[in-house]
Amino acid sequence: MSEGDLLHVVTNDNISPARRMLGQGLIWGSAALLAGLGCAQMLQALGQHDFGFQNWRPTLYAYVLWSVCLCAGQVLIHGERGKRTLFVLPAALFVVSLTVFPLLFGLMIAFSNWNLSSPTGRVFNGTDNLVQMWHDPFYWNALGNMVWYLLAILVEYAIAFGLALLLAGQIRARKFFRVAFLLPLMLSPVAVSWMIGKSMLEPRFGPLARLARALGWENPAFFETAWMAKATIMILDAWTFIPFMMIMLLAGLQAIPKELQEASRVDGATGWKSFWEVTFPLMLPVSITAVMIRIIFKLKLADIVINITSGGPGGATDTVTSFIFREYRERSNVGYGTMLAMVYLVIIVILMTVLMKLADRWMRPRL
Template structure:
């Protein structure tokens, strides 16, 4: 082996026992300081100690000190192996700080009564928020609406696939139609809600409402009837995001080798049969990815509902996100709203996990 090759060889360091003890003392000492900082902030928040703190900044400093000492100790205790750990450990600690700690804070709020209009802070109330949630018909109605909103993705997928097939074929002005079909995706959902929901569908002066009256509909109130209002919310949301699915499916179609399609035509698989037996199976990975991403976007549906109907009439168009938003904004009920959000998060994680399991079994059947 040449001398130059030795530069790429990582050898185990000979770490002395005293150096290892120093590294472990650094870890556990900084950890004890962090725990003490968190305990002090908790006692100050409950009024147990006489010191008043404006925020939990000492706990943040304690965590930063522990994270820094933990990274240093990796090199002190493990040597070269510890340097490898530093490629991952800081990012992991950052994720813990940005995700785990807020989640723990949210769990404490979920079992508290905290109304921003009151002078006192959060007060622990046990399972009262849980009982209120089980007896809240508006929240369960919002969950039921989310089922319908999510099922509408199948229709959106069919429309997006059809548009992608048209744009992938040799039609005139193909580039123009690609740009035209992408225009709704370039608009903000808030802009769509005001441009379509508040302007074009306005009951008195909206152009669509005038056209409906001219066609014989006496009172074209698009957002007064629950079923029609829910359908209009679905339509506006679909109009905004169908181009997103379309562009993903179009990219998948263009990635299919022409030789495969030509071979299928030679074998007699043309038209619908060629699509169902050749194109559609090859597009399954792209299709499932587009559907999964669309589901994630759909589960956050709120802006169109908040701007157009505010959940009405009578909560008929509410999504879970819009309902929780109004719980925070209109009722200032932080504790109850946080519990609803965490329960919704658990449902999302379970639903996405089941969906991924079913997709995996479908794509990779085990005999």
């Protein structure tokens, strides 16, 4: 082995027991301090005992101290191998601080009665928020609406796939149409809701309402009935995000080797048969990725609903996110709103995990 290769070999350091014990003492001592301060501040937050803490900064400082001691302890215990962990460990600790602590703080609020208009402030109420959620028909109505919104993704996917096939072909002004179809994606949902939902679909003076009256619709009201309002919201949301799916599918179509398509034509597979037996199976990985990302965006649907209908009429267009938003803004019910958000987060995690498992199981025989 040459001298240059020896630079990439990590040898076992001669670490004394005293040094290893010092490293373990630093890690466990700082961890005990962090756990003690965290438990004390949690008890004070729940109203069990007053330790005199003004805020959560002592726990933050203890976490920073534990992080430094953990990094130093790795070097003291493992030597050169411990130094290699320092390339990853600080970043991991930083990510934990940005995810775990807000999650724990959110859970603490979720099990509290905290209304910003109440003079008593935040009061721990156990599982009362869960019981209230279980008997809340508006929350279950919003969850039911989300099922319809998610089913609309199948139609959006079919339209996006058709547009991608169209733009992948040799048509005139192909570059112009690509830019034109991407324009809705460049607009924010808030702009779409005000430009179309509040202006063009306005029942008295909106241009689309006038066109509808000219075509024979006496009283064009796009948000008056439940089914019409829900369908209009679906169309506006689809118009905004179909270009996103289209551009992903178009990239997948352009990545398919032309030799495979030419070979299918030689074998007699043309038209629909070529699409179903060659193009569609090759596009499955891209299609599943596009649909999964679209589901994530759909589960966050709120801004269009909030700006146009505020969940009406009668909660017909409500989404879980818009309902939680109203709990925070209109009712100032921070505790109950946080509980709804936490439960919705659990539902999203379970749903996406199941969908990814099913997609992986469905894709495995085809790869």
